[in-house]
Amino acid sequence: MIGENIQGRIRSIINELSNSEKKIGELILKIPSEAINMTALELATRAGTSPATVIRFCKSIDIPSFTQLKVKLSSEIESPTFEGYFDIKANEPVHEIKAKLLGNAYQSMKETIEQLNDQRIDEVVDVLLHAPIIYVYGIGASHLVAENISQKWNRIGKPTTCATDPHILISILVTAPKEAIFIGISNSGETKEVIRLVEIAKSYKIRTIGLTQFGANSVAGKVDYSIQTVRSKEAELRSAATSSLHAQFIAVDALFYTYASKQYDSSISMIRNSKEEIKKYMR
Incomplete structure (x- = not known):
């Protein structure tokens, strides 16, 4: 089952969210396995915000509801993926540069799909x-x-x-x-x-x-x-x-x-x- 890169979406715009939505995003990234078993009220209470903020947060990452976010996040947790993009370093061996380029290309295409x-x-x-x-x-x-x-x-x-x-x-x-x-x-x-x-x-x-x-x-x-x-x-x-x-x-x-x-x-x-x-x- 192909997920929808929930954690990647959150990381990519975390610094552009409002302070209250940012708290929700940071908590989900910190405890994804726990978050999928929480209600909107429980997640909001844990993050120090409100259930309405949870709903706004879902809209910000283009997910219609918190229920759907939990379903998609659950499938993502069950099939963990490689994370991160890498730049080259000074005097780096060619084989390491090639490996990083391949990893970056694969990561960007996989997450987009x-x-x-x-x-x-x-x-x-x-x-x-x-x-x-x-x-x-x-x-x-x-x-x-x-x-x-x-x-x-x-x-x-x-x-x-x-x-x-x-x-x-x-x-x-x-x-x-x-x-x-x-x-x-x-x-x-x-x-x-x-x-x-x-x-x-x-x-x-x-x-x-x-x-x-x-x-x-x-x-x-x-x-x-x-x-x-x-x-x-x-x-x-x-x-x-x-x-x-x-x-x-x-x-x-x-x-x-x-x-x-x-x-x-x-x-x-x-x-x-x-x-x-x-x-x-x-x-």
């Missing part, structure tokens, strides 16, 4: 299936993810535009057809260009999807559909940038393969055709 909500993935895929065209935008490392989305969906027959210039994209958005989709990618969820493009898209009745890290952020709060990846800890030499890319890529893969599965025959046919044409071109 656990965190992704199946129903939300299905909802987003259904919207994409009915869209005549997809517009996607990201800056810096997020642009690599945007290009990945464009390449994947174009290859199976869904017109997808990945613009590099926001001014050009704005001129495209204002003439977008009905049911078009805009996907804004920002790991922090606070990239001002992405936020502004989401606002413009929504003003023209374009449905919007955001791909951000887990937690409350501006992009997630403005889009119609929010897909969130695990929040990797920042590392001094930016290995976390690599981890966040791995998380974003696997989230995109989850969307893409769910989409392709729903149109399996046509998707396979188009992928085969594109492979054949590329082979002919390379001869």
Whole structure:
């Protein structure tokens, strides 16, 4: 059974919670095995807060109720997982650097898969299936993810535009057809260009999807559909940038393969055709 990375979610936003919610989070992380057998009142009393705070805390980590939190946390405790991200050290052997990179990549992808909500993935895929065209935008490392989305969906027959210039994209958005989709990618969820493009898209009745890290952020709060990846800890030499890319890529893969599965025959046919044409071109 795949959990939903409850403890990872708590750790990733613990310092952004209110003081009372933070007490709940810290207590759950300290005594997870006991917490799953407590009522909301018992947990609140132990943490020195209120049952209402427990409910607010659940909402903050995107879990509908305390009962569901306990169920998901219970399955997580029964199947303990590797925890932590590691940065390199001075004069470190190559084999240790490779092991750390592999561990970071696995950790970020595993936690993201656990965190992704199946129903939300299905909802987003259904919207994409009915869209005549997809517009996607990201800056810096997020642009690599945007290009990945464009390449994947174009290859199976869904017109997808990945613009590099926001001014050009704005001129495209204002003439977008009905049911078009805009996907804004920002790991922090606070990239001002992405936020502004989401606002413009929504003003023209374009449905919007955001791909951000887990937690409350501006992009997630403005889009119609929010897909969130695990929040990797920042590392001094930016290995976390690599981890966040791995998380974003696997989230995109989850969307893409769910989409392709729903149109399996046509998707396979188009992928085969594109492979054949590329082979002919390379001869």
